[in-house]
Amino acid sequence: MRNVIFDLGNVLIEWDPALAFADVFTTRDAAEAWLDEIGFHDWNRAQDGGRSFAEGIAAARAQHGDRARWLEGYLAAFPVTIENTVPGSWEILEDLAAQGVPLYALTNWSAESWPAARELHPRLALFRDVLVSGQERLLKPDAAIYRRLLDRNGLAAESCIFVDDSLANVAGARAVGIDAIHFTGAEALREALRQRGF
Template identity: 45%
Template structure:
């Protein structure tokens, strides 16, 4: 039986959202480009420095002072790029994913329980809370940097379950990373790989959850 069949007519349900590139568009390029220009920023992000793995370590609990120190030791010639990301971090939060926020508000209005599980540095996450008021709609947000565990480690989902608390079995989870979705599925969550707000709305509707109309999402008529 598909997990979503268990949701029909059984509200309020629980939906767990990832934040970056699901509800908040995140792109490190503008932050780094603010200090070194777009070409150097692009080279830094696509070169052999390994930005994704370095940033993930901070998401998993390493302090930014320690992270920058480690990077400067191995890549001193990239000092400006390394320091730029934290210094101009606000520019990496490009803006809300408006359609997804509309979905979130609709779920909240219908009494659906809302949780969030995000890979985010503990030091930098407060900037998101200050900027995006819709984060207050979540009953609980598990921030990876605060618990020193990050997706796709399956243990992070068990930590969410203990802290929220919530039964993972059948809980709907939304993330743009296939690896994170696979990890969520492995612990029994009904996981959806996010691509667009319209696609997410259709997936949630299949599970019997209330969603905005295509017009409310700004989708063109077909």
């Protein structure tokens, strides 16, 4: 039986970092402009790669001075950024689980914010294993992170299908021999899986 590996953020769990700063900015546009100003997505990716939040805040303050101060509340506010789920995706996961399909997850996610995901989304227990980039100090789309998941679960690349909303991550999976589906919505994913015999 083939194994299905899911990305989490924006495939199963919606992630909206601007929500963490709703008490600082009066509008979403203002929050998003500030996130762009401080290079939030690159900053956050470093935490996903294993950097601690304390180190990240120090780095942001060194680069942006007092404009970075609001990052200090991000970890505490993080749960509000992941409260919502992607419509229809969990139902697909539950259908696969009911069919006995072995399920795994591979996510770019900070080690320090990961416990919040576990608490808010108990259906993550459907996965046999979740490989969290921040814990491994590896990041998609580097080949090493896909191989880490395969090796620690005794999986052959050709026995797996990977689902991710990032084209770069899809390409990374294919580069190590894993069939991959670019996630654009639950309906399209269900059809792509059906075409693969599920």
